[in-house]
Amino acid sequence: MSALVLKPITAAWTGRAALAMMNTDNNKITFMFTDIEGSTRLWEEHDRAMEAVLSLHDEIVHGTVKECGGLIFKHTGDGLAAAFTEPDSAARAALQAQHLLAAADWGPVGALRSRIGIHSGRAQSRAGEDYSEYFGRDVNRCARIADAAHGGQVLLSAPTAELLGALADAGWIIRDLGTHQLRDLSQPEQVYQLSDRDLPSRFPPLRTVDRIPRRLPAPSELFTGREEDVRALGDLLRRARLVSLLGPGGVGKTELAVAAALDCVQDFADGAWFCPLAGANSVDAIAELIETTVGLQVTTEASALDRLANGLAMRRALLILDGVESSLAEVRQVVASLLHACRNITILSTTRVVLQARSEQVMAVAPLALPGIDPEGVDAARRNACLALFERRAQLADSEFQLTAGNLPAVLSICRHLDGLPLAIELAAAQMAAMEPQDLADRIGHRIALIDDREQTLSTIVDWSYHSLSDRERMLFQRLAVFAGGFSLSLAERVCVDDVIEEDDVMPGLADLVNKSVISLQRTPQGSRYSMLELLRNYAMRELTDAAQTGARRQRHLEAYLDFVRRARQGLMTRTEADWVKHIAIEFPNLRAAFAWAMESGQVAKALELIHCTDSFARERFMREIDPFAVQALAAATGDESYLFAAQSVMASAAARRGDIASAVELADTALANARRSGVDDIFMPFRLVATTGILSGDFQRCAEAADEAIALAIRCQRPLEVARFKSMKALGTMLAPGASNDIELALQALNEARELRNPSLLAWCLYVAGTLDSRESQALALLEEAIEFADMVGNRYIAGIALQVSSWKRHSASRDEIAAGFSRVITHWYRVANWANLVSALRLCAVSMQGYDDELVAVIDGWLAHSEARAVLSTVTDEVYADAIVQVAARMGEEAFRAVSLRGGTMNTTHFVDYCRQALTGQPL
Missing domain, CATH: 1.25.40.10 (Tetratricopeptide repeat domain)
Structure with missing residues (x-):
């Protein structure tokens, strides 16, 4: 490791004096957050060396912050947070730090890269004799901007970029990266990149929530009281490959799983996917459901499970399997196959029964903490999650409802009777528009007085909630059960209206069901959308017992969706x-x-x-x-x-x-x-x-x-x-x-x-x-890049793929690295969508283009193609051109060496072969 030496760090900017200086005239403060990329992996692989590495890193970054007039006010594990009076001082510190970090010798670690984010705003502060601290929205915003960066990259917020526009050094390069949704922030942020002529300026897409493929339900607005559980589950998901959330129905397992997934989605570069398993009762059905959810397209004749394992083999992704208790043996088989074949897949299951799979880590999900028998006043009561949930849900039914000293005993009784089960509390609180808390407490207490099982408690409260609906509400609820995955108002009207329920009844009926927590409402870019929990949907389907009625509703559903797909x-x-x-x-x-x-x-x-x-x-x-x-x-x-x-x-x-x-x-x-x-x-x-x-x-x-x-x-x-x-x-x-x-x-x-x-x-x-x-x-390249942009705009993966492929072939004057990067991109694309015929065509193009640059790669490709069952579609490369390239490679390598390498390619399965190609082309694993 190099002996890079900076002057000792002294506490020049500390305490109240520094804080006062920073807040002079209520000026904006510019914050800078840093974080070492891949630090967890580095500690795992280089435990002994990392202490010295981290010490040198801190010396470099501390020194640059001090030299540029900044104040370090927090250490964040393997990074730090600093504050500056001027944005250009923060910018200089960030760029200087990146230069020094890039130049340093990190010994066995090989390279150490830090992500840096800068944002200008205001913050609240605390100070002591020898410390100062900043906190608030703008501090959090800066941390999220840094979190979106890659190692070696410096990101700016829009306010900072605007301030730097007039102050920036002529050698600085500020590039607009567009609008991105950052983790935990409610609104998208305009993000800019800061670099100079000597620092890298090309990085992969930002590590933002909107860049990571995911299919997760919207988080519940009523989710509360689980902050510690979310953190604990996130930590568990980062170190375990199979985690099961265990608890009774209605305890909030699904909501907790979704919240934790949203919180740690950036740890899974290839996505986070929510797969409800209701109705999937065979290994093939479960595998096909996951395939569809993730968006895999596989055309081989292998079993669904083998196709799924092959498609996910090299992805770093999180799968949430919701409700596995209905098919434990089948889920266990799917999970075992995925964990064996897919080294970077993490599986989170929600279940009422332990999965009993190898390496399973079980996290029990307890009901919300019950309130004390006699809390010290209403304000203290609101700090209890059960009571807070009840009040918030009741206010959706009756905007004037509030916990008061008068109704608190009744609400306490309700929550304690319901064992702290969130779903049961929501269903009960939804009745506040129709009755007083004491009346509800009396009825619930009478119904479940003899029940001591939480599953029975939930079943009873669901049954009671259903029978508390009016006849027309019950009928509407039953009819809505034919929808899968949600519905709009117009489609609900198409399916539910007849001579009993009129069109004008549907919208107020839906509002009543929302108010009673029987269905939920989400606002989407496509308009308002309703859905119901699978537990309640199954209940409604059981109530829709008349075969003629069921057939009539499903027929209306079919006709409605035929009209929809025609439009x-x-x-x-x-x-x-x-x-x-x-x-x-x-x-x-x-x-x-x-x-x-x-x-x-x-x-x-x-x-x-x-x-x-x-x-x-x-x-x-x-x-x-x-x-x-x-x-x-x-x-x-x-x-x-x-x-x-x-x-x-x-x-x-x-x-x-x-x-x-x-x-x-x-x-x-x-x-x-x-x-x-x-x-x-x-x-x-x-x-x-x-x-x-x-x-x-x-x-x-x-x-x-x-x-x-x-x-x-x-x-x-x-x-x-x-x-x-x-x-x-x-x-x-x-x-x-x-x-x-x-x-x-x-x-x-x-x-x-x-x-x-x-x-x-x-x-x-x-x-x-x-x-x-x-x-x-x-x-040609300009036209093809534009084609890719329009294809990506509408998710047209076929045209995006063929345009990528031709673009890679057309780069005649490009460098070796540019050609390799293009083929890595297109090979990965065809692999991801499992279009084997086009993958073969791309590989033939790649082999001809890379011969002379990387003959070993060409030999491996030829070996894999010789043993692959896939056949190429039309290729720019004729058989004669391809064969001539292989002859030249074999001549340079020697026939024996070529044959040995080619045989190695023939033994690779598709996933490992594509991973090898990416490593050879760009040094990046799959």
Whole structure:
């Protein structure tokens, strides 16, 4: 380790004098937070060296803070917090610290990088004779900004960036990184990066909540009294791989799991996912549910569990399995497989019964602490979580409700009778709009006086709450149970209204059910959305016992969602595509339920129409579950259904993804033949597949003929979007044909039409084609990057992937590192979405591009490709070009050495192979 020496640190800025200086004229203070990246791992791997490393780190950072006139007011484990009177002083300290940290010799640790955040604001303060401390909103804000940075990166808040604009050194570089949602902050923050000419300026996306893939429920506004539990669970999740929250129903296990996941989501770079297991009662069903939740798209013939394990193998992610007690043995098998195959997966289960799995860490979730029999006044009572929860929930039912000395004894009695179970307390408090606390206390006390089991207590209170509803409220509650994953007001009206419940009854009825905690209301960008807990939904379904009534409601649900997907299909072809993508994603659980009822009730034609309307959305986002929908529908079809071609199109697309081009061609032809005689106007998907399979099979005349026919149909039907799409497809097929001239006029014409229409997916496609066909490197790369931006805007992972792939190939004048980074990105993309055919194509491109740079990598790729069952789709690299590259690599390495390395590649499974490629290309693991 180097002998970098700084002057001893003296306490020049301490105590009340410093604090007074900082607060002169109520000026803003500029705060700086630092934190060592990966410090936990470094302590684990280099325990003996880290004490000296940390000492040198502190010496460097302390010295720069002092030299720039700052005050260190807190140490935060492996970082510190400092305050400055001037923002440019903080900026100089941050940049100087990064330079010195980068230059230091860290011995066996290898490298030590610190993340730094700077924010200017005001704060409250405390001071003693030899210390000072700052706290408050702006201090917390600075800490969260630092938390979003990567090692070696300096981030600024908008106020600091604005102040530095007039003061900044000419050599400083301030870059706007856009708006980001930082952990624990209610509003998004504009974030800037500070660097200079000698410091790195390119980093991965910020470590912000909005950058981490996640599917977590919104936190409950009533969640209270669990702060210590959240911290304890977060600590447990950081060190254990399997954690089970154990407790009775209604104790708050789910809310605690979600709160802890939100608190520590940044520790899981690949995401946090909430998977409710209700109804999943087999290993395959559980694995497929997790696959869908995480967004994996796997096309192999392996079992669902093997596919899931392979897809998650290298991800650092958190899975929350909610309600595992209904399928303990099956969940245990899934968990064991995932923990064995996926070294960086952490699993959090909520359960009423211990899972009894290997390495399971159990955290018992107790009810909220019961209030004392005689608290010292109302203010003291509010500090009890049970009483605070009761008051807050009661105020949602009656805004004037307050705990008073008069009603406190009754509320105390209620909470104690309910054993501190949060759900039971919420259900009880919801009655405050209709009765006084003492009346409620008397009724609850009478009903559960003979019960001493918490599960029975909850069952009793749910049953009592249900029977406290009016007849019309009970009927509405029962009917709402047909929804899966929530619903909107308009859809509730479609499903629930008949000659008993009128349309005008639904909105006030929903409000009453919300007020009584039977359903919940969330505000989303798509509008207000209602949902109910699975426990209550199951109860409602049991009450909806009449088979005719159940069928009638599920039929209305099917009809409502058929109308929804018809509108959504049209919306996906407009400039508001991004809004519709979000809307469909939210409603997909209901689409599953609608499809299930269509098949269960023998309405195959409607099941096929559901597939037709969701095919494009699912296909472009690699949603695997539409494939079994198509298989089921085809198995039950008579052959006369109008939308039979939709399921056949899905199967053609699936075959193409597998690289089975012959089957894809046959299925696409069958789909188009059925589409032509269906009487349906919107038959463009089969045309797309015929054109695409023409390109993939090298039959470019097939592509051109399909495109010409589709263009003529689109003109007749006044579908300008399809006109532009098929012009672009024809341009691609024509230009790829052997001997074609380098003329991209048709592609540019299609692109101009797409820009006028402003549909993101169409724009992404036309930009991709234009970029592919443009022979000028810089212009082509600009078009392809724009294509990726539009594809990402609407989650179109197919176009994003193919544009990434061509972009990597087109970087002819780029450096080795730039070429490698591009291929690492595209290989990872195809692996993540499990599109093996395109992965093979990308690997062939990578091998040809990297030969001479990294021959060992090329040999490993060749070995893996030789043993892989996946087949390439159309590739820019011909077999001859690829074979020539391999011959050159083998000659340089020597045949024996090449063969040995190639054999090693052939023994790797897909996950370890992709991890190897990333390490070789960029030094970054998967």
